[in-house]
Amino acid sequence: MQQKKGYVSFVLHAHLPFIHHPESDDYLEESWLYEAISETYIPLLINFQKLVDEGVNFRITMSMTPPLLSMLDNKLLQKKYINYLTKLIELSEKELKRTAGDARLNELSKYYYDRYSNDLHLFRDVFKCNLIEQFKHFQDIGVLEIITCGATHGYFPILYVNEKTVKAQIAVGVQTYERYFGRKPRGIWLPECGYVPEADKYLKEFGIDYIITESHGILYANPTPIYGTFAPIVSPEGVIAFGRDMESSRQVWSSINGYPGDFNYREFYRDIGYDADYDYIKPYIAHNGVRVHTGIKYYRITGKTEFKDYYNVQWAKDSAEKQAGHFLDSRTAQINSLAPYINNPPIILCPYDAELYGHWWYEGPYWLYILFKKIYYDDCNFELITPSEYIDKYPDMQVCSPCRSSWGANGYSEVWLNFTNDYAHKHLHVAGNRMVELANAFPNAEGNQKEALNQCARELLLAQSSDWLFIITNGTMVDYAKKRIKDHIGRFTKLYEQIKSNNIDLKFLKNIQEKDCIFPDIDYRIYK
Amino acid sequence: MPRKTKEAIEEKNEKEKLISKKKVTKSTTKTAAKTKKEAPTTKTAKAKKEAPTTKAVKTKKEASATKATKSKQSTAKKSTAKKVTKTTVASKKVSTKSTKVAPPTNVEYYDLPYKYNQTIVKVLYQNPTTLFVYWEISDADIENYRKTYGDNFFETTKPVLVVYNDTMHYHFEIDINDFANSWYFNINDSKCDYRVELVRRPISYNEKITSDYIHITSSNEIESPNDKILFSTDEPYIVYFRNTKTNNQRKVDLRKLLEELNLTNKKFGFPLIKSIYDLYKTIYHVDDIDKFSMDLNNPSSGNPSSHSLSSRFI
Numbered sequence: 001m002q003q004k005k006g007y008v009s010f011v012l013h014a015h016l017p018f019i020h021h022p023e024s025d026d027y028l029e030e031s032w033l034y035e036a037i038s039e040t041y042i043p044l045l046i047n048f049q050k051l052v053d054e055g056v057n058f059r060i061t062m063s064m065t066p067p068l069l070s071m072l073d074n075k076l077l078q079k080k081y082i083n084y085l086t087k088l089i090e091l092s093e094k095e096l097k098r099t100a101g102d103a104r105l106n107e108l109s110k111y112y113y114d115r116y117s118n119d120l121h122l123f124r125d126v127f128k129c130n131l132i133e134q135f136k137h138f139q140d141i142g143v144l145e146i147i148t149c150g151a152t153h154g155y156f157p158i159l160y161v162n163e164k165t166v167k168a169q170i171a172v173g174v175q176t177y178e179r180y181f182g183r184k185p186r187g188i189w190l191p192e193c194g195y196v197p198e199a200d201k202y203l204k205e206f207g208i209d210y211i212i213t214e215s216h217g218i219l220y221a222n223p224t225p226i227y228g229t230f231a232p233i234v235s236p237e238g239v240i241a242f243g244r245d246m247e248s249s250r251q252v253w254s255s256i257n258g259y260p261g262d263f264n265y266r267e268f269y270r271d272i273g274y275d276a277d278y279d280y281i282k283p284y285i286a287h288n289g290v291r292v293h294t295g296i297k298y299y300r301i302t303g304k305t306e307f308k309d310y311y312n313v314q315w316a317k318d319s320a321e322k323q324a325g326h327f328l329d330s331r332t333a334q335i336n337s338l339a340p341y342i343n344n345p346p347i348i349l350c351p352y353d354a355e356l357y358g359h360w361w362y363e364g365p366y367w368l369y370i371l372f373k374k375i376y377y378d379d380c381n382f383e384l385i386t387p388s389e390y391i392d393k394y395p396d397m398q399v400c401s402p403c404r405s406s407w408g409a410n411g412y413s414e415v416w417l418n419f420t421n422d423y424a425h426k427h428l429h430v431a432g433n434r435m436v437e438l439a440n441a442f443p444n445a446e447g448n449q450k451e452a453l454n455q456c457a458r459e460l461l462l463a464q465s466s467d468w469l470f471i472i473t474n475g476t477m478v479d480y481a482k483k484r485i486k487d488h489i490g491r492f493t494k495l496y497e498q499i500k501s502n503n504i505d506l507k508f509l510k511n512i513q514e515k516d517c518i519f520p521d522i523d524y525r526i527y528k
Numbered sequence: 529m530p531r532k533t534k535e536a537i538e539e540k541n542e543k544e545k546l547i548s549k550k551k552v553t554k555s556t557t558k559t560a561a562k563t564k565k566e567a568p569t570t571k572t573a574k575a576k577k578e579a580p581t582t583k584a585v586k587t588k589k590e591a592s593a594t595k596a597t598k599s600k601q602s603t604a605k606k607s608t609a610k611k612v613t614k615t616t617v618a619s620k621k622v623s624t625k626s627t628k629v630a631p632p633t634n635v636e637y638y639d640l641p642y643k644y645n646q647t648i649v650k651v652l653y654q655n656p657t658t659l660f661v662y663w664e665i666s667d668a669d670i671e672n673y674r675k676t677y678g679d680n681f682f683e684t685t686k687p688v689l690v691v692y693n694d695t696m697h698y699h700f701e702i703d704i705n706d707f708a709n710s711w712y713f714n715i716n717d718s719k720c721d722y723r724v725e726l727v728r729r730p731i732s733y734n735e736k737i738t739s740d741y742i743h744i745t746s747s748n749e750i751e752s753p754n755d756k757i758l759f760s761t762d763e764p765y766i767v768y769f770r771n772t773k774t775n776n777q778r779k780v781d782l783r784k785l786l787e788e789l790n791l792t793n794k795k796f797g798f799p800l801i802k803s804i805y806d807l808y809k810t811i812y813h814v815d816d817i818d819k820f821s822m823d824l825n826n827p828s829s830g831n832p833s834s835h836s837l838s839s840r841f842i
Contacts, residue, residue, distance in 0.1 A: 157653070158652055161650060161652065161748055209772075219757055219821070220753075220754040220755065220756060220757060220758065221758075222719075222754065222758055223758065223767060224757055224758050224759040224804050226767065226782070226785070226804055226807065227807075227811075228807075228808060228811055228812065230811065234770050234772055238772070238775075240772060246812075337811075337813070338811055340792070340793050340796065340798060341789065341793070341798075341801070341807060341810060341811050342811075391772060392773075395771050395772040395773040395774075396769055396770070396771050396772075397769065397770065397772060398767055398768070398769055398770075399767075399768040399769065399770050399777065403753060403754045404653075404751070404753035404754070405753065410655060411655075412653070412654065412655040412656065412753055413652070413653060413654050413655065414654055414655055417652060417654050417660055418654070422660060422662070422710060423640070423710075424640075425650075425652065425662065426644075426650070426662050426664075427640050427641075429650060430644050430646070485640070486638045486639060486640055487636065487638055489638065489640060490636070490637075490638020490639075490640075491636070491638070493638075493641075494638075
């Protein structure tokens with residue numbers, strides 16, 4: 001057996017913006033959650049359990065953001081997810097009949113029928129609709145470390161113009177974590193990995209030990225960290241930063257030769273929502289008749305061609321296994337070449353969007369399962385570790401100030417501040433200042449006034465979600481994102497004026513409390 | 529294929545109704561922003577603070593300006609009101625017998641205000657070499673400037689951003705215009721503290737203006753991010769290590785640390801490491817460390833599968 005010379009740490013960032021529309025079933029954006037549950041969260045849970053059942057000692061870290069936790073905990077959304085699955089199973093049944101004449105296709109129809117039926121059984125009957133508890137279980141038995149995130153994924157490098165708003169993002173992120181997991185988080189996934197040193201004092205105040213940064217957050221630090229991204233650094237204020245490894249990132253992420261592009265993998269874009277006859281598929285697409293993804297996809301990537309071959313589940317598994325082997329060999333070689341130069345055993349940090357695994361890269365959760373098994377059973381020179389465990393084992397680290405950075409395009413703020421979305425920042429800053437003004441003007445509010453102030457805090461936080469700015473930049477679903485900024489700023493401003501004039505419209509307040517029901521325990525005084 | 533909600537489509541229609549109001553601002557801002565200007569770095573700006581007087585003299589021009597503002601607001605309100613009525617009618621089907629239009633319930637429509645009536649200038653960094661500034665002058669201040677310097681104050685002066693690099697102690701100016709309320713501009717030096725002053729500079733004779741500049745307001749201060757590995761310019765020989773459990777901190781002589789490393793690795797025939805520069809070349813397997821330093825863009829950046837939902841869920 002090879003001697004263990006280093007560590008690999010997987011960090012999956014699970015996040016969706018808070019999308020909750022009790023007023024209508026027409027919001028397609030709500031289905032992002034349902035797709036993520038079926039394609040990412042349930043498959044991850046299934047694979048974690050398989051590993052535990054097989055006696056594989058593994059470690060993984062996941063950030064579960066407060067909006068995602070709030071949605072997973074929401075009874076209405078749970079009910080809607082069951083409806084979503086019920087319709088999918090109904091469609092899968094129809095597909096079994098429709099594809100009866102084609103054996104290969106019919107086999108795939110059966111695969112989807114079984115898969116979605118199993119999802120329903122697991123979610124409703126086994127998990128009792130409580131996915132958070134399932135993830136918590138894996139944390140409690142020590143294989144998963146869950147970390148927190150900013151309250152609504154607000155982007156710190158722009159919000160910090162008013163530091164209190166960054167403080168509130170951190171405070172509510174930590175409080176939400178405690179509410180669901182019964183302990184304090186040790187780590188935080190800074191929204192968009194957006195690091196500013198001004199946030200360090202608040203991270204420390206709320207008990208955060210470590211953050212995850214993009215590679216140049218470490219490499220451009222001051223002074224230059226001796227061991228690069230292969231060892232954490234600690235900021236002068238005491239926040240420990242782990243930097244993303246570039247080599248392993250490229251293997252998974254590269255759009256040219258990254259693992260998810262294997263020709264045997266499922267083709268994301270060929271969905272019967274677009275391919276099937278319109279009248280047939282109409283009951284299963286958007287209410288307004290627009291074709292959308294249904295989740296039933298019959299083709300594999302095949303190649304750089306318009307012609308697509310049918311998906312073959314076994315072939316896809318074979319590819320995942322081959323790639324897991326490649327990843328293992330690559331890390332082994334990397335650690336072998338690194339170890340002589342790093343004082344402590346090097347750590348290779350591999351952070352990814354959780355939803356890459358399963359939703360985008362359908363075979364991703366299986367790849368992780370195989371990889372973890374290989375790491376445990378095969379002869380390799382590293383172990384899996386969580387950042388917390390690494391800190392506890394190797395607390396000695398270089399003192400450096402990480403660089404202001406993000407993991408967005410080009411590494412700074414361009415995704416969240418550009419010609420398409422720059423108009424929003426003035427409004428977000430003004431609302432932030434007004435929230436601080438309210439918190440200072442009404443330090444001891446009670447009753448309806450307190451309710452209104454707490455709702456103001458919710459509206460502000462929801463407006464600050466970095467997702468709206470990203471969507472606007474990305475150019476898809478732009479109207480929805482713009483509307484969300486307008487709605488939350490509008491609701492905030494209306495309440496702000498009502499509170500100041502002591503004329504709170506209780507009907508309005510109740511209405512928006514129902515819609516924007518995130519953070520039931522929030523206390524507006526965090527803005528003082 | 530982009531998916532649109534009904535609400536989104538409705539909102540789009542509504543937006544078109546309001547376009548006359550919004551288009552002016554948006555297009556001017558964009559045009560202004562697109563014309564990024566290379567800032568001169570030598571010109572000195574004297575930004576004297578001029579206290580606006582409080583004497584109230586209402587002139588015809590002010591009155592008309594106020595009127596214009598009011599009419600602008602009422603246009604916006606009108607559009608909103610129209611929307612509310614329209615929605616009410618749409619959802620009214622059951623109450624057609626009644627002649628009165630029932631007050632709308634739970635109907636919400638918001639637009640972002642054009643102004644907050646505050647006098648501010650804020651600066652943000654977009655990246656290490658581009659800053660973004662937005663600003664606003666309150667109606668009260670506009671009135672005060674007119675009272676102090678005459679009705680034609682805004683016609684006889686032009687807005688200028690004076691950008692201060694407080695780390696390297698220089699400043700430069702950027703000419704902006706009264707049609708814009710935000711601006712992007714390039715800076716030469718990353719990892720420096722910057723702040724901006726919004727001033728007005730006389731462009732034609734105004735007997736009441738005796739200084740080169742009228743100071744309007746000052747921005748927050750920001751640090752532009754670093755954009756390179758610092759070892760080439762800023763490699764200290766003493767670094768600090770901290771035990772994060774005990775908080776004990778110790779000095780480490782970098783040369784000694786590297787010497788020890790070389791001694792340990794010598795027997796394995798590893799190359800000699802003289803600096804962090806050498807160490808990085810070895811652990812990152814790169815020959816051209818400068819190129820490596822400038823090209824750290826991970827493939828997740830800009831990759832369609834790289835980021836949260838909208839790319840993933842479309």
